[in-house]
Amino acid sequence: MSRYSATEIEAKWQEAWDKAGVFRATRSEDKPKYYVLEMFPYPSGKLHMGHVRNYTMGDVIARYKLSTGHNVLHPMGFDAFGMPAENAAMASGGHPKDWTYANIDTMVEQMKPLGLSLDWSRMFATCDVEYYGQQQALFLDMLEKGLVYRKNAVVNWDPVDMTVLANEQVIDGKGWRSGADVERRELTQWFFNISSMSEELLSALDGLDNWPAKVRLMQENWIGKSRGLQFSFERTDGEEPITVYTTRPDTLNGASFVGISPDHPIAKAMEAENPEVAAFVAECRKGGTTEEAIETAEKLGFDTGIKVKHPLNPDWELPVWIANFILMDYGTGAIFACPAHDQRDLDFCRKYDLPVIDTFFALDDAKPVENEAFVPPKTEKVKWVNHFAGLDEATGEEAINATVDFAEKAGWGEGVTKYRLRDWGLSRQRYWGCPIPVVHCDSCGVVPEKKENLPVELPYDEDGKAIDFSIPGNPLDRHPNWRDCSCPKCGAPAQRETDTMDTFVDSSWYFARFTAPRANTPTDLAEAEYWMNVDQYIGGIEHAILHLLYSRFFARAMNITGHLPEKSKEPFNALFTQGMVTHAIYKNAERTDENGRAIYHYPAEVEERDGGTFVKETGEKIEVIPSAKMSKSKNNVVDPLNIISSYGADTARWFVLSDSPPERDVEWTASGAEAAAKHLNRVWNLCDKIGEMDADAKGQGDEELLREMHKAIRDVTLGVESFGFNAAIAKLYGFTNTLAKSKAGAAAQKQAIMTLAQLMSPMTPHLSEDIWAHQGGEGLVATAPWPVADDAMLVENTVTLPIQINGKRRGEIEVAKDLDKAEVEKLALSHDAVVKALNGGAPKKVIVVPGRIVNVVA
RNA sequence: GCGGGCGUGAUGGAAUGGUAGACAUAUCGGACUUAAAAUCCGAAGGGCGUAUGCCCGUGUGGGUUCGAGUCCCACCGCCCGUACCA
Numbered sequence: 001m002s003r004y005s006a007t008e009i010e011a012k013w014q015e016a017w018d019k020a021g022v023f024r025a026t027r028s029e030d031k032p033k034y035y036v037l038e039m040f041p042y043p044s045g046k047l048h049m050g051h052v053r054n055y056t057m058g059d060v061i062a063r064y065k066l067s068t069g070h071n072v073l074h075p076m077g078f079d080a081f082g083m084p085a086e087n088a089a090m091a092s093g094g095h096p097k098d099w100t101y102a103n104i105d106t107m108v109e110q111m112k113p114l115g116l117s118l119d120w121s122r123m124f125a126t127c128d129v130e131y132y133g134q135q136q137a138l139f140l141d142m143l144e145k146g147l148v149y150r151k152n153a154v155v156n157w158d159p160v161d162m163t164v165l166a167n168e169q170v171i172d173g174k175g176w177r178s179g180a181d182v183e184r185r186e187l188t189q190w191f192f193n194i195s196s197m198s199e200e201l202l203s204a205l206d207g208l209d210n211w212p213a214k215v216r217l218m219q220e221n222w223i224g225k226s227r228g229l230q231f232s233f234e235r236t237d238g239e240e241p242i243t244v245y246t247t248r249p250d251t252l253n254g255a256s257f258v259g260i261s262p263d264h265p266i267a268k269a270m271e272a273e274n275p276e277v278a279a280f281v282a283e284c285r286k287g288g289t290t291e292e293a294i295e296t297a298e299k300l301g302f303d304t305g306i307k308v309k310h311p312l313n314p315d316w317e318l319p320v321w322i323a324n325f326i327l328m329d330y331g332t333g334a335i336f337a338c339p340a341h342d343q344r345d346l347d348f349c350r351k352y353d354l355p356v357i358d359t360f361f362a363l364d365d366a367k368p369v370e371n372e373a374f375v376p377p378k379t380e381k382v383k384w385v386n387h388f389a390g391l392d393e394a395t396g397e398e399a400i401n402a403t404v405d406f407a408e409k410a411g412w413g414e415g416v417t418k419y420r421l422r423d424w425g426l427s428r429q430r431y432w433g434c435p436i437p438v439v440h441c442d443s444c445g446v447v448p449e450k451k452e453n454l455p456v457e458l459p460y461d462e463d464g465k466a467i468d469f470s471i472p473g474n475p476l477d478r479h480p481n482w483r484d485c486s487c488p489k490c491g492a493p494a495q496r497e498t499d500t501m502d503t504f505v506d507s508s509w510y511f512a513r514f515t516a517p518r519a520n521t522p523t524d525l526a527e528a529e530y531w532m533n534v535d536q537y538i539g540g541i542e543h544a545i546l547h548l549l550y551s552r553f554f555a556r557a558m559n560i561t562g563h564l565p566e567k568s569k570e571p572f573n574a575l576f577t578q579g580m581v582t583h584a585i586y587k588n589a590e591r592t593d594e595n596g597r598a599i600y601h602y603p604a605e606v607e608e609r610d611g612g613t614f615v616k617e618t619g620e621k622i623e624v625i626p627s628a629k630m631s632k633s634k635n636n637v638v639d640p641l642n643i644i645s646s647y648g649a650d651t652a653r654w655f656v657l658s659d660s661p662p663e664r665d666v667e668w669t670a671s672g673a674e675a676a677a678k679h680l681n682r683v684w685n686l687c688d689k690i691g692e693m694d695a696d697a698k699g700q701g702d703e704e705l706l707r708e709m710h711k712a713i714r715d716v717t718l719g720v721e722s723f724g725f726n727a728a729i730a731k732l733y734g735f736t737n738t739l740a741k742s743k744a745g746a747a748a749q750k751q752a753i754m755t756l757a758q759l760m761s762p763m764t765p766h767l768s769e770d771i772w773a774h775q776g777g778e779g780l781v782a783t784a785p786w787p788v789a790d791d792a793m794l795v796e797n798t799v800t801l802p803i804q805i806n807g808k809r810r811g812e813i814e815v816a817k818d819l820d821k822a823e824v825e826k827l828a829l830s831h832d833a834v835v836k837a838l839n840g841g842a843p844k845k846v847i848v849v850p851g852r853i854v855n856v857v858a
Numbered sequence: 859g860c861g862g863g864c865g866u867g868a869u870g871g872a873a874u875g876g877u878a879g880a881c882a883u884a885u886c887g888g889a890c891u892u893a894a895a896a897u898c899c900g901a902a903g904g905g906c907g908u909a910u911g912c913c914c915g916u917g918u919g920g921g922u923u924c925g926a927g928u929c930c931c932a933c934c935g936c937c938c939g940u941a942c943c944a
Contacts, residue, residue: 167943168943217862224861289942422941507944541863541937542944545941546939547944579937658881665937731880804876812877857924
């Protein structure tokens, strides 16, 4: 028996595909097109198991679509701008560009042995000047259409390093390098006007039938449409009234104070004059800008001394407080608080000893509000005590609507629809990104660069030290001459913008660029018209909101600016979100390092014995933490290259697809990889054995084998089409077992092994080609038409029905498939177990679900 | 804090509201072998029992249903996101 050598055959078949050009995508009107795309990687320098899983899933779809007669586009590129390149330069010298391109080379080298059906001729990186130059052109077009503008926005400021920090660089409210307390500071920045499309981005979610419901729901909540009441509180001092927005105007009679954001104009005015307010506001501005940091920070309040009048009762005065949890970005930056019906307001009122006005809404068994607020349900009717809008009993929604009507009629407020979605700030004070193509002129102000002057290229390092990453801040700001230019409008000496774009911009249109990656405009409309939309997009759930929402916005913006057709306003027809690849962590349970930190061991350093896990060399006990995200610091990263070199790409591909459902995390285990390798060997050996069979020898059970084969075709096809790769693989195991035990003749066995090879080919393309060739298959299995299940072979004549008594399984009967319900019931009632259970009596009820089950209620 | 998701044998997991544990791993037994590896065959959720079988069992506690892993409510734990990580 000859042994299957993965390394040999994999290289051989990759060369054959390459030579035949089977994955090269060209426009062709005689086949339906299919565009499959996996979220492109950041070139960190090493291919990760997660990449392997992601690209293998895409590859299964791409190869399957190829064999079902589609013209497939399956491209790959790199999301190559971003902080890690600058961090690497900071840590060990060198240049972000060199670091990035070296990493790209490495990763391409690592990807190629996987045998992915990619059209490598379309590859690009977002840091290619040809790409970001077109992105600048796109930016200018968007600017012209009013989709980009400038305003002030808050950033994390490190007061020691005097630099802006990314959220990731703020650890527990402190700068990652300086350790200083981070402050929030305002800066003028560029924004995409994504909020102008809030309604459209929301309502179009309805049409995304092939997106996971959870992603649509998350986006819906993120956009956060709300209907509420906007009105003003008159101040007792006669100053400008304070306008508030509330989604629960029905709780107005429980108002206890009016709260304003520390960034509210009133707070800012007081800050300038009153040192106490200034100190409080400074306290509020400590810490990072993330919503999480703001929402989980201790609730702080400051009584401004200002009083306002309740709109329903001018004699009722409410105090005005500054509170750190009120965001200037949402609503009007001011609220009224109703502690009885909102938990956060209640906690705040208890802390600062503000009045809690009880029970405007009540259930029959309502208790007075102590430390738990009663939030009136939106859709359930409750009593509305002390109401003002004419309803004694109402659902939350009815009460809100009634209040809005009441306020509008009385003329003191209006119903307003608001969205939580904020505009997208794209300015980054960093070097390694796409320069924002605008110029600052003393006389003309902010002027867009002329298109003929594009690309605005990043300076590499002309004099050897112009770009220095060892000091904090943006190297573009410090560059001796890069900023110098002339004003595109008046020609006078002017300065370039030194901010670069958020890397989310780069990844918001790359899918469109793949349709014409070398075009000298952002897209080529004819190519985009043909290839768009992405038929199947695959990536991690972590991108459920930002990347996918930004891409939806960009597709619309590109339609407005004439770079994408109308049909591409929703660019991704179907979305699949896959899980992570995890691996156990081996933590030393007996000691820590000199700094008291945990010691993590590599899988190779530990062994399992006596029911425990121990360090091989020292015998120390190990605490096994199962299924953790692979992370360098935990020493639990499995290098795909090691797997490929010891078992081959097909084994790695087979393993990452088996066991776990694709949307869930999969834990990498050495035994799992071993098992995958064994199985592929087994299939190859089967092929070998069948190849040696006497072609004329008669066997038994040909029809049974072929029947199973057609079932396998049906089930695997269904599995591949519905992203049930693990289920498809389980069927393939089952069919392999059947084939291995079959006594069928040579012809039937040959047909079965060739079909098996075909069904496996999206997952294990190299092995499948080899089997196909061994059995004398025509051409490449990669381009052979996908097998079709014969319905006639799938018909079953009898079916086994379980019999339940009171919902518990007590036996089974074998009946003809289409037997009458009454007949089934009769048969079931004569079953021994049923007769015994009924003990001569009549059943209370008999439920017969045809082809499924019989339940007798005794 | 808020939004979303997940939780099933020793392990990964399967199961359009209809026989819970398919398929695989680890384990155990057997065949082959001088032996081991490889390969092949078989056992196996837990408990009781010689056995036909009976009881228990899908994170916890309730509910809906003839029937719940699946639907509803509450809770616990973990994961993702939280707008400057990509």
